[in-house]
Amino acid sequence: MGIIELSLALNSRFSDKKEIQQRAYNVLREVFPSWILNIYCTLFSRPFPEFSACMNAFVAKWASVWLVGECEIIDIDLENPTTTAFIENNRHTNKNVQSIKSNCQSSNKQNHIVHEIKAEAAKLITTKKISSSVQPATTSSEQKQTPKKAVGKNQGLLVKRCRFLEESSCASACVNSCKIPTQNFFIQDMNLPVTMTPNYETYECIFEFGKLPTTENLSDSMDTPCLSRCPSYGKLRSLHNKGGASMEKINSISSSKISISLYNNKNKKQKGENEQQLSSRCHSMDNDN
Secondary structure (H helix, E strand, C coil), X not given: CCHXXXXXXXXXXXXXHHHHHHHHHHHHHHHCCHHHHHHHHHHHHCCCHHHHHHHHHHHHHHHCHHHHCCEEEEEEECCCHHHHHHHHHHHHHXXXXXXXHHHCCCHHHHHHHHHHHHHHHHHHHHHHHHXXXXXXXXXXXXXXXXXXXXXXXXXEEEECCCHHHHHHCCHHHHHHHHHHHHHHHHHHHCCCCEEEEECCCCCCEEEEECCCCCHHHHHHXXXXXXXXXXXXXXXXXXXXXXXXXXXXXXXXXXXXXXXXHHHHHHHHHHHHHHHHHHHHHHHHHHHHC
């Protein structure tokens, strides 16, 4: 069985979507030794969040081609308060020692700095008053200038046509076996927020490293209607939303896509064996002639 069949079997076996998400999350954790994740958080994600986001986008572009297909590194919009707070918290955590040392300086030096700051502030206030009296009044359009958006340079990854989503043809498997477990793994174990946004019409998927997923992003994915090519005809989605069912009902759902895939693999194997036998017979007939 391939990874698509295993994912569908996982979604068909368990009725609780949280159980599916936790098991897929455990698989991701077992891929990396715990000491590597700890070192990565200490050396990269906490002190250098932007660099870590770019690095993960670059690595994911080449490491996940076999599963999701062709990818492209893109810029992302970081206009998200939670993301800014997350990054700033990492920066402050790593600068605690330096800030404590600077705060423990002598009181004379601190007073001197305070006096200098007050003097500079007085100068700025005076200059501002003079400039405001000289400069002409600005129009309303000039006063309402839109602020520039925070852009994450090379912190995004565009999966042009996700092979996992296209072959599974199941929105529930995408959300519970890929999107949510992957986001939880990056946030909890790599200390790097990531938002995954699949497009169920074009089969595209955008990874936004350095951006925390919002409740709107999650609800949009969960509320997406089942795909027209869904192998379970929407039964997996209804099963996961209910959160409970008998084993007979669960097993009946898994018979569609999995059995078809196994049947196709068996036919391919049998076809290959028949071609080999035919080729060997033709070769022996040529030798006899």
